[in-house]
Amino acid sequence: MADQLVVAAVLVDDLSAPTRALAARRTRPESLAGRWELPGGKVEPGEDPVAALRRELREELEVDLEVGAELEAPGSLPGWPLTAGLVMRVWWCAVASGEAHAGEAHDALAWVDAASINDLAWLTPDLPVVDAIVARLAPAQPEEPSATLGR
Numbered sequence: 001m002a003d004q005l006v007v008a009a010v011l012v013d014d015l016s017a018p019t020r021a022l023a024a025r026r027t028r029p030e031s032l033a034g035r036w037e038l039p040g041g042k043v044e045p046g047e048d049p050v051a052a053l054r055r056e057l058r059e060e061l062e063v064d065l066e067v068g069a070e071l072e073a074p075g076s077l078p079g080w081p082l083t084a085g086l087v088m089r090v091w092w093c094a095v096a097s098g099e100a101h102a103g104e105a106h107d108a109l110a111w112v113d114a115a116s117i118n119d120l121a122w123l124t125p126d127l128p129v130v131d132a133i134v135a136r137l138a139p140a141q142p143e144e145p146s147a148t149l150g151r
Helices: 049-061 124-136
Strands: 004-011 020-026 040-042 063-071 086-098 106-113
Touching (some): 004 020, 004 049, 004 063, 040 049, 049 063, 049 086, 063 124, 086 124
Parallel strands (some): 004 086
Antiparallel strands (some): 004 040, 020 106, 063 086
8 A cells, every 4th residue: 555645834934045934733633732743734636746735734724835845855765754654745835825824733833943943842753854944944144133222
């Protein structure tokens, strides 16, 4: 039996120079509740993976996507192995329209940068993907000092 394909988005603030990515905290099943993941879901039979990604993000977060490059799995793997029977393909994405909202599958969303992404309790199978994301996120720029400083 072939592996079930799952798709996920590294939803970032800027596709050309990403500094932050969106993480989603699961509500179910109970064994995964409270753990963080990339938003996405299962590809339906006969469905194009990118079409599935767009559908899942519209359903889960109420956003339409600008889809960028795929985050390639290591070596010659067809995707990121999750658990027995599940493999995930991941794309860099930005919000094309809408504003991300947590729905039924998630109770919280968080924009995280490279310095804080590992502070979250990620689903264990997602950790290699998170490491690959950290390697590509640009360091956040320090905020400009306020004009009122030094008074």
